[in-house]
Amino acid sequence: MYVLGITHKFSYNQAACLLKDGQIVAFAEEERFSRIKQAFQMFPINAIRFCLNKAGIEPRQVEKITICWEKTEDIWRTLNTSEFAKYAYQDWNEIIFETGPDKDIYEEADLIKDLAIANFNIGNLSWLDHHRCHIASTVAASGFEECNYITYDGDGGTSAGKVGFYTNNEMHDHEWFHCVGSLGVFYERITEFLGFTPHKEEGKTMGLASYGEYDESLIPRSAFFRNQGGLLQIDQNAVKDRLRELYEEGYQDKVKENILSKEAVNLAHTAQKYLEEMLIDAAKFMYRRTGCRNFALAGGSLLNCSANGVLLSQDFVDNIFVQPASGDSGCALGGAIIEHANLNRTKKLTPVHFPHAYHGSEFTPKEVIGILKELGLKFEVLEDPSLKLAELIHQDNVVGYFQGKAEVGPRALCHRSILANPTVKANLDRVNKIKNREFWRPLAPVMTEEDFHNIVDLKHYSPYMLIAAQVKEGWREKIPAVTHVDGSCRPQSVNPQQNGIIHKALNDFKNLSGTPVFMNTSFNLRGEPLVDSPEDAVKTFINSDLNYLMIEGILACK
Numbered sequence: 001m002y003v004l005g006i007t008h009k010f011s012y013n014q015a016a017c018l019l020k021d022g023q024i025v026a027f028a029e030e031e032r033f034s035r036i037k038q039a040f041q042m043f044p045i046n047a048i049r050f051c052l053n054k055a056g057i058e059p060r061q062v063e064k065i066t067i068c069w070e071k072t073e074d075i076w077r078t079l080n081t082s083e084f085a086k087y088a089y090q091d092w093n094e095i096i097f098e099t100g101p102d103k104d105i106y107e108e109a110d111l112i113k114d115l116a117i118a119n120f121n122i123g124n125l126s127w128l129d130h131h132r133c134h135i136a137s138t139v140a141a142s143g144f145e146e147c148n149y150i151t152y153d154g155d156g157g158t159s160a161g162k163v164g165f166y167t168n169n170e171m172h173d174h175e176w177f178h179c180v181g182s183l184g185v186f187y188e189r190i191t192e193f194l195g196f197t198p199h200k201e202e203g204k205t206m207g208l209a210s211y212g213e214y215d216e217s218l219i220p221r222s223a224f225f226r227n228q229g230g231l232l233q234i235d236q237n238a239v240k241d242r243l244r245e246l247y248e249e250g251y252q253d254k255v256k257e258n259i260l261s262k263e264a265v266n267l268a269h270t271a272q273k274y275l276e277e278m279l280i281d282a283a284k285f286m287y288r289r290t291g292c293r294n295f296a297l298a299g300g301s302l303l304n305c306s307a308n309g310v311l312l313s314q315d316f317v318d319n320i321f322v323q324p325a326s327g328d329s330g331c332a333l334g335g336a337i338i339e340h341a342n343l344n345r346t347k348k349l350t351p352v353h354f355p356h357a358y359h360g361s362e363f364t365p366k367e368v369i370g371i372l373k374e375l376g377l378k379f380e381v382l383e384d385p386s387l388k389l390a391e392l393i394h395q396d397n398v399v400g401y402f403q404g405k406a407e408v409g410p411r412a413l414c415h416r417s418i419l420a421n422p423t424v425k426a427n428l429d430r431v432n433k434i435k436n437r438e439f440w441r442p443l444a445p446v447m448t449e450e451d452f453h454n455i456v457d458l459k460h461y462s463p464y465m466l467i468a469a470q471v472k473e474g475w476r477e478k479i480p481a482v483t484h485v486d487g488s489c490r491p492q493s494v495n496p497q498q499n500g501i502i503h504k505a506l507n508d509f510k511n512l513s514g515t516p517v518f519m520n521t522s523f524n525l526r527g528e529p530l531v532d533s534p535e536d537a538v539k540t541f542i543n544s545d546l547n548y549l550m551i552e553g554i555l556a557c558k
Contacts, residue, residue, distance in 0.1 A: 006338030015329035022350035068331030137334030154184030181233025212269030308467035360406030390508035
């Protein structure tokens, strides 16, 4: 039984995921094929074709197609009720929306037309609650028998997130976050005020926050409120008004003059602190009700590694699982999981085998050699790619690394990565310049599970690079290129089952240098998606100052 989950056309991070009998066949994001970052408002036709080709099936063989968004008429019926308005505040009488249903209805019809053109049976189409899709994507993949769940993003149609409890393979929602207090929109507004692109560059705000200090005068705590369900939120109308006041006071001019000014870094730090406080408050809300110390997270706002790290450090939290495709792309997985359960006429979700995030495109060495010959690059086939990679990095080369199936989600997890020597502090500036990134932005380490707890202070492993941690004393000076200004890092842990080549390469590098760590960042240049194909990798290699390209066990040089 095949079920196809796809994102709604007006979602960010367009994607498709195909399940067969409840398990992942293929899962990929449209941006990797279109080469347009996030592929906003694009129908994910290339990702859909990839999934179908992987399974060797035609569109009409898909038993159910699910859209990870409710139908427009259902959303607007909810938004226009007095109950929806009053959920934000007891005395809230009117909510003014910035958009209306007409545009949504058009895009919904456009999506149905695109599916029909692609030869799908649109009679097999279903529409699901956006945040329920987020929830399913993380709880079913978490490996937890029981867990609390939290989702946050900008807007999910009728809510900006949910909290609840997963047990006996069923989701039980407890409360929801009102859109007027959207955590995602709050962080987007701060990101935009700082001069970054909202819904794309929130990671810059997170990185900038480490340079600053808390300043309540920037965003007063009076902007916080508790909705009728008891969840802590922040009033977007109050935030918008306060940012307007800061703009009129000339605050933004100082930000533009120097992104590391106290005005910029303190605003970023204050926003980050508030995000963390709201996340911890939601987690405590659920812990008090269930006593469960496991948490599964999803939603674009929970790609925030620093906040996830703070949550894991709480004394009432033992384990967290963050869906690596926590943005809208992950809803394609979650929607397919829910619809598989619906087809089986049960509320019980089928747990998804999810030992890694590698579900995208893959290529054979033969295909790679053909492309390298066609483009005239010098290359050699390696007998021991791990040892060669360790030697190149020990010699302080920067290597574009491409191996196996592409990752899902925004983090490069050593299948489409740029790797370098973390023991050389200058490599932070060097790699940032190669990628045309801002000099103040941190880069991440990848390390073996065996050495993980010796290097970072974290309760459990971090295979998806989505939990920040403090680098332990004694290691900060050993890996300065991947230790941020506040002593933190965003680590990825690997074991032989997840990534045997990289795991061995790290141990080989440890034998050479004494350090079982590589610097790891995404294999792309500024403004581009991660490379997906060998052609993408070669193009990026040629147009950058990378020293080598290692691709499917083949080493290429310019």
